[in-house]
Amino acid sequence: MFKGRKDIVLSCTLEVTNRKRMSIPANIGEQIHQTFLNAIATGAIKLTETVVEKTKDSHSGMQYLVSYAPSLALKPERKEIGEKRVDPFANPSPNLIVCEDLTGNEQYQLLLNKFPIIPEHSLIVTKEYRDQTEALNPQDLATAFKLIVKLNKVDENRQHLVFYNSGKASGSSQDHKHLQVFELPQNFTPFQETLCSGKEHFLPNIQQEPLQSNKVSFAHFVLPLPESSDDVDEHYLALCYFSLLQRTLSFFQDWLNERPEQTRSYNVLLTQKFICLVPRSNAKTTCNIDRASEDPKYTMGINATGYLGLLLAKTQEAYDTIREDPTVIDRMLLDCGFPNTAGIKPTEYNY
Numbered sequence: 001m002f003k004g005r006k007d008i009v010l011s012c013t014l015e016v017t018n019r020k021r022m023s024i025p026a027n028i029g030e031q032i033h034q035t036f037l038n039a040i041a042t043g044a045i046k047l048t049e050t051v052v053e054k055t056k057d058s059h060s061g062m063q064y065l066v067s068y069a070p071s072l073a074l075k076p077e078r079k080e081i082g083e084k085r086v087d088p089f090a091n092p093s094p095n096l097i098v099c100e101d102l103t104g105n106e107q108y109q110l111l112l113n114k115f116p117i118i119p120e121h122s123l124i125v126t127k128e129y130r131d132q133t134e135a136l137n138p139q140d141l142a143t144a145f146k147l148i149v150k151l152n153k154v155d156e157n158r159q160h161l162v163f164y165n166s167g168k169a170s171g172s173s174q175d176h177k178h179l180q181v182f183e184l185p186q187n188f189t190p191f192q193e194t195l196c197s198g199k200e201h202f203l204p205n206i207q208q209e210p211l212q213s214n215k216v217s218f219a220h221f222v223l224p225l226p227e228s229s230d231d232v233d234e235h236y237l238a239l240c241y242f243s244l245l246q247r248t249l250s251f252f253q254d255w256l257n258e259r260p261e262q263t264r265s266y267n268v269l270l271t272q273k274f275i276c277l278v279p280r281s282n283a284k285t286t287c288n289i290d291r292a293s294e295d296p297k298y299t300m301g302i303n304a305t306g307y308l309g310l311l312l313a314k315t316q317e318a319y320d321t322i323r324e325d326p327t328v329i330d331r332m333l334l335d336c337g338f339p340n341t342a343g344i345k346p347t348e349y350n351y
């Protein structure tokens with residue numbers, strides 16, 4: 001049974017109080033950079049070359065960055081039930097380890113993503129096995145946020161994103177709990193940031209729902225974060241996250257009759273400016289207009305980054321189709337999510 005928001009926050013808060021204080025190395029940006037250069041030099045990782053194109057949906061005005069990376073078709077995907085699963089984070093290759101103890105309290109290691117398309121894409125991985133379907137706890141959130149702040153401080157023009165794909169339909173491929181961090185592309189502003197621009201931070205209540213853009217067709221729940229990162233601690237992040245999670249889970253409840261088979265899957269997107277949760281119904285969809293033919297050439301996997309506006313096509317057919325008609329992106333995002341609820345009055349159960 002899902003506990004109430006207050007119970008969860010209280011139990012997580014006690015957990016935090018009982019834990020040793022954590023601290024992330026001041027030079028973590030430099031450590032990531034050096035480990036990445038070494039890993040490239042030794043061939044431990046190969047940065048996948050991509051063609052990236054900015055594209056605009058003429059109906060909604062939404063901007064997207066679409067990358068084409070055919071060699072990523074070789075990257076491991078989620079194993080089907082019955083297939084042997086190996087945990088790649090249990091004994092990571094030494095060349096991929098940025099930091100064995102990221103927070104100085106033996107909770108997380110920081111690894112490089114072995115299959116990056118963005119340089120220095122890293123993974124915050126729990127030292128002990130925890131499941132990717134678990135909710136984020138205050139320490140996960142605080143670690144993610146502090147890492148973002150440290151990385152952003154290196155150069156204020158460089159903004160970083162942390163994301164979490166949770167559940168089978170979220171686009172995740174690995175079950176060992178991990179959050180991912182990378183630098184947002186230059187000259188790219190996530191629509192969630194635009195949505196939060198000029199808004200005061202708040203916690204949702206019966207009068208004030210989380211923000212949702214009515215330019216897109218899929219449901220998403222966004223909260224602006226305080227302007228000063230000093231005003232953001234694990235308690236505040238936990239309150240934001242759990243109120244959005246409660247909104248996300250009650251959303252699944254609403255759809256239980258129509259989609260009884262669905263798993264509780266969602267994406268989390270976190271920057272220094274906002275936190276966003278997206279409820280998910282499918283990990284993959286097809287971008288061809290004739291959707292009766294489920295040709296794998298047109299199949300696209302979508303994870304958290306897709307809901308920020310960063311799409312990845314692994315086949316020429318998918319890439320060409322999207323470029324010819326960018327309006328299919330919104331349809332695909334809806335296919336893998338749930339309908340937007342902007343403007344629908346919240347009830348006392350789902351604010």
Ligand code: AMP
Pocket residue numbers: 075076088089092096111112113114115116123165171172173174175180303
């Ligand atoms: P997700 O697909 O969201 O579960 O994220 C898994 C992440 O782990 C992706 O960024 C993968 O590219 C990355 N990955 C998969 N296998 C390995 C590995 N052996 N070492 C490091 N990163 C990996």
